[in-house]
Amino acid sequence: MPRENSLDDSEGRSLTPDLDEEEVVSAGAGSPVYSAFPETAQAGPQPLELARIKTGQSKRSLHSRLSKAHPSANVFSAKTTGRPHLPPKQRFQAVVRKVMSLHRGTTLLGAGKVGAEPGIDPSRPAVDAAYRHIHQECQIEIMDYSAVRSTSRKMNNEEFVKLMNMGSQEPPPREPWVKVRWINIGGVSWDVIKALSIKYHLHPLALEDVFHGHKGNRSKADYYTKHLFLRVLCHELVEDDDLPTNSLGSFTDAPRSSSPEPISYFSPEDGDKTIDNSTEELAKSGGISTSFSSIAKRPLSRRSPILPTTRVNSGRPTYTRNSIPKEFSIMAAKEAALQAQSAERKEDEAAVRTLKKGSRVNVAVSPMFFFLFRDGTVISIRSVPNLNFTIPIAYRLNSRDTVMRKSADPSLLLHALLDLIVDNAIQVIDRYHVKIHKYELQILLQPNMETVKELHILSGDLILHKRTLDPIKTMIFGLRRYDVDRCAALIDTSDPANKDIKIVGFMSHKAKIYLADVYDHMEYILTSLDMFAGIADNLINYSFNIASYEMNEVMRRLTIATIIFLPLTVLTGYFGMNFPAMWSLHHTDLFFWELALPIMVFVVPIALIGDLKKFWHYMQKKRDIKVR
Template structure:
C-alpha cells in the first residue's frame, strides 16, 4: 500500500518507495562479501541494484535503460537515485551537522561515507605467551581475508595475548577488524573524526576499553613546514563529530550528476552549473503534496545545490590551507620540528589489543615488538594485555621526553644568545617557541589525565557499565581492564608526564623572561644614552650661554673695550657651573655616596669574619 503523501500510478503502486527499498542493496566491499540484500519490490524497473553492483565490482558500464524507460519508471529511477545520493553523502538540506553519532560498519551508508578512505597499510599480528611467540605481517587484502576466515583468525590454546598493530588508516581494514571484534560505533567515530590537536581520552564500553592518545615525535624531515602537523598523507577527516566526510571527489560528483541526467531527463550540462543564489535550503527532498508537482523545480536542482555546497566547502578548505601554509612559512626558522599524530588503542578482556596509528609503517612500535621477541622481558613473561597497553603509553611518553629534551637544548641556545648580545631575531624565535610550548601543553596535559584515570578510576568506570539492579547481575564480579601490575608501571609513566608538563611550564617561563630581559636591556641602554646626553647638556649649557653672550657684536662692550682678556669669561663661567652642576646631579651624587658606604660596610663584615 502506498504511503501517505506519496505518488502512485494507475495501478496503485507507489512512486516514492520506502527508504529501505529506495536505498537498494548495500554496496559490496571490494575485498570481502557482505550480507545479501533483500530483493527489490519491482525488479524489472529498478536499476539501483545494477548500479550499486557495477560500482562495487569496478565495472565501467553505465545503465542504458534510461533511453527506453517509460516515464513512470524513469521517474521512479530518478527518485531512488536522489535518495541514494542523499543517504550516502548526508549533506543535502543541511543534514550533516546533528546526524546520528557513531559509525556502524555494517550499514551501507558507512561504506558510502568512508569508502574513499584508502591507504596501503602495514598490519602486524603478534600472538604471544610466556613460552611462545608468533609474528606475522599482512597487507590490506590479506588482513581482511584473515579476519573473515574464522579458522585462520581463531587463536591457539597457548596464546594469552593477541596484538593487532595497524599502521595506516584504510576503511576496508578498519571495517574488517571492527566487524570481527564488534568495536563500538562511537569509538569508530573518534577514529575517523579527529584532528591533530584533539584531546587524548579514555572511553569505557561493555566489550572493550578505547584510548585515543596523541603521539608527539621529533620530525627528522628537513622541511620546516612539517612542524606540529599531523602525519603526512593522513586520510582522517577534520570535520565535526556530527558531520560526515564526502565520499566523492569533485570529478566523481560531476560524473554522478551526468549519469543521473543521462538516465532520467537527458538535459544538457548547463544545468550542472550552480550559484549560491539558486539554493533552496529547508525544502524537502521529495514532494509532499500534489501542489508540489507543478511548483517544485527540476529534481536536478538538488544536485546543483549539492555541487554548490561542495564547491563552498572546497573553497573554505582551500582558504584554510592557504592561511596555514602562510603561517608555517612565517614561522619557519630555528625551531623544534614536532609531528603530532593520534594513536588508537582497543583493549579487550579476552587478551586482545588493537592499536592503530595514521603512519603507514610500524617504526613507532618497533621497540615494543623487540621486547616481545625477547624471553626475559617483563612484558613477555607476564603475558598481560593491560601491560602491553601500558607499554604503548610509556612509548608515547618516551617520545614526548625526546621532544622535551630538544626544547631544553633549544632554550639553552637562545638563552646564551640573549645573554651574549640580544637580537631581535632571537626574540622572534623565542616568541615562536613559546607558542609551540603552549600548543604542546594543551595536547600533553590530557595524557596525564588519562593515565591518572586508568590508575585511579579503572574499576569504578568499568563497574558503571554494569547495571547491578538488573536480574542476574547481582553477583557479578566487578573488575577493571587494567591489572594491578600495569597500574604500578603506570605510576612511573605518570611521573614522566609530570616531568614533561613541569618542563613545558619552565621553558615557557624562561622564554618569557628572556623576551622581557631583551626589551628591558634595550630600554636600559636607551636610558643610559639619554642620561649621557643629559649630562653633557648640563655641563655645556652654562658655557654655551656665556659664549653666546660674549660673541655678540655690541657697539659698546666694557669687557672688550677696557682691554680685558678671556679670563673674564672663565671668572664668570666657573662659579655658574659650580652652582648648576650640583643642582642637576645631586641625586646621582647621593646614590654614589650610598654605594661606597655599602661597599665599605661589606668589606668590613667580610674582614671581621676572616679575622675571627
C-alpha cells in the first residue's frame, strides 16, 4: 500500500541513527506484517521485551531488541517499508522533535561559526532559511532621471518585491529617456535585499557586508565585475530622544566570515515541555508508542547521535564509556562560553554609555551601502528605516539646473551621496568645536574635576570618531587615483578575448574632479579631530598641573611660617622652663626680644636664600625690559 504521509518514513528517528538501527525499518500502517501478525501490531511489544525494557538489560532501541528477541524479527524487518502508524497529533510531535534537533545541530555545527563559507548567496535554501528572520518595514524610493525629465516612486516591501519578481531574470525595464536609476532603500529586510540581489546579481561578499555591519568595519570600496560596492559609516548629529538603539546597524555580533543563527521556532522552556509532554502521551497511549517513550527517555548509548534531542543534551557535556567528551558537547560548551562573554561585554558597554550620558555629543553612526552599475543604476541602502538622510539629494534631482541633472552621470550621484555624508560629519566637528571652547573657558577660569571628566569623555569620543572617519579619506583617494587600475585588475588578461578590451572605470572624469573637494573636506575633518584631541589632552594636563602647583604653594607657605616662628618657638620653650635658679629669669621680657630678633634676622635669610636669588633675577630682567 502507498504511504499515508511522506513524513511517516522518517518521523521519530534519530538524525544519525545507530548502525544496527538502520537495518530495522519500522513497519507502516498498511504493511503486510500487520496482516500476518495482528496481535503483535495491536498489542505492541511482547511481555518478554517489556520485562527487558523495565529491567534495563539493553540500552538499544526497541526496534533493535525486537529484531533480536523474536524469531520473526527478520521477516518483520524485511517486509516492512514504513514507520508504525501514529495518530496525527503524535506524528506531528515527532516531526517537531526532528525539526528542533536539526535546528540545534545546524546552529552549532554549521552557520554562524568561525570558518564558515564567506559571502551570502540568497539563491541557496540554507542561506534563505538562516536570514529570513531579518525583517523590517522599509521605505523605498526609485528615482529615474535624465537631463530633461525625472520621476519618483515610493514603495513598501511587498510592492518592491513584486516589482523585482516581474518579468525575466533581468532588472526591471526602464523608459528610453532614463539615463540614471537610483534605488534608495531605508532599512534592511531580507525579503527586499534577496529580491534586489537576485535581480541585479549583487556579489555575495557585498551582501555579507550589508548584513554584518558593525562599528569594527571600516569604510571601504570593493570592485567587482558587475558593480562597484561602497560601505561608508555615516556620522549624524541627533538629540537624546532620537538616538537609535541600533545606530551601528549591526544585525549580528558574529565575526565577518560567520552568519547569524537561524530563526528560533521554540524557546528552551517550550522545547523541553514539548518533548516531555509528547513522550508522556505516547507512553500512556500503549502499543507501539511505548517504544518511542523508551527511546526518548533512555540515556545516551555508545552510538548516540551527535545532534541533540533535548535542550538538556545540547547544554550539558556528555561522555562515553571511555570518558571521551562528545564533539557536540564540546562545541555546545564553547558556544555557551562565547555567549556569556558577549552578554557580559554588552552589559559593560551599556553601563559605560549610561555613565557618559549627558557629557558627550550625541552622534549616530550607521553604515550606508552603495552599488554602482555600469548601466547607470545606483543602489543605496541604509540600516535606518527612513529616507530622511537623503532628502537633500532627492530635492536636487528634482531641480533641472543642478549638476547631477545636467550631466545625468551615475558616478556624480554617488559623489553627491558621499558629499552628503562628509557634510554631516562636518556638522559633528563643528559641535565638538563648540564643546572644546566651552571646556577651555571653564578650565582657564577655574579648573575642576567635573570638567576634567568631561574632557576625558570628549577625548575618547574624538579618538573613536577618527578611527571611523579616517578610512573614508583613504576610500575617496582610492576612487580618484586607482579607479581605472582596480577595474583593470578585474579583467582576466590570460583570456585572448580580453586582449584588446578597453578599460573603463566606474567613476567619470567629472566625478573625480568633484571628489577632490570631498577629499579636502575630509582632510579638514581629520586635522580638526587631531587638534581637538590635542587641546583636550593639554587641558587635562593643565588642570592636573594647576592642582599640583596649588598644593606646592600651600606647602611653601607652611614652610615659610615654620621657618619664621622656629626661633621664637625655641626661645619660648627655653624661657618657659620651670627651674628655680636661672640667671635669665631675673631679667624683664625685653631680654627675650633682645635674643629673638637677632636670631630671626640671621636664620630667616639663610632659609630663604633661594627665593631671594630668584626675586633678584626677576627684578633685573624687569629692569632690562624697561630699559629697552
